Amino acid sequence: MAAAQHATTRVGRSRNRKRGAWPAVRGWLFIGPVVIGTLLFNVLPMIPTFYTSLTNWDGISSPQWIGFGNYDQIFSGGDPEFMRSLINTIIYTVAYVPIGIAVGLVLALLVNRQARGMSIFRALFFIPVVTSLVAIGMVWRWIFDSQYGVLNWLLGLVGINGPHWLGGSVSAMVAVLITGIWAIMGYNMVILLAGLQNVPAELIDSSKVDGAGAWSRFRHVMLPVLTPSLFFLLIISTIGSFQVFALIFVMTSGGPGDSTYVYIYELWYQTFQLRKMGFGSAMAVLLFVVLAAITWVQWRLSKRWVFYQ
Secondary structure, three states, rough: OOHHHHHHHHHHHHHHHHHHHHHHHHOOOOOOOHHHHHHHHHHHOOOHHHHHOEOOOOOOOOOEOOOHHHHHHHHHHOOHHHHHHHHHHHHHHHHHHHHHHHHHHHHHHHHHHOOOHHHHHHHHHHHHHHHHHHHHHHHHHHOOOOOOOHHHHHHHHHOOOOOHHHHHHHHHHHHHHHHHHHHHHHHHHHHHHHHOOOHHHHHHHHEEEEOOHHHHHHHHHHHHHOOOOOOHHHHHHHHHHHHHOOOHHOOOOOOOOOOEEEEEEHHHHHHHHOOHHHHHHHHHHHHHHHHHHHHHHHHHOOOOOOOOO
């Protein structure tokens, strides 16, 4: 009898272990393809990039080992366009990240309601996210055209002589910023909308009973719940802003002059136009280090303002 009870207990424990392990297995089944894809296409290619950055290689002949020569060229000013591309990228990032998140937040607040046809508006705002950046750049290049563009035509209807958007050093950067924010606003909206829908309804109702206005409800009830979503967008937007290329390539090609000549455009030019594979790899490694450092700082600072439920 005791032996039978012991066997039954062992079977029960085995089943419990299986039930306890199943959620972990199911989770890995979901994230497994992403993890494998990231390892194969993002992590492993970094290994030869580190090696290439220590060589002088044109992509055809055998690489020549030069140690930290490429890095020395970067920091010693051997590439005159490097510092300008870095400054332009920082300018783009400083404007793109906060404005893009703010626009996404406004859109999320607008569509965070139950109304007929609201799902259509959400889909319309999200369309740019699934559209090719090359196509977006071509359309907005036509919109900003000084002679035949829609924007200057609309400004002319109200008596305003529109500027040569893509021909001025400041206006060209503004045009690229507007296009980049328009392309990402739907993604930011969806992330923040998910955060807004996690705000407990009882908290909002109780704040209304206490006499809190719309701004007070947003600041003291909604915003703390949104901080994890805002933190996620802060990291993603910062990384994305440092990697802007397609819009620059299609709309301005880094011009006029070097006013929109950003870091990735310089990396592309050095690597694939001048065939300096080693130098381009060094720029890629440096970008990785900079983004890793920025992300680490953001993560450390998040403990002061991000609140998790």
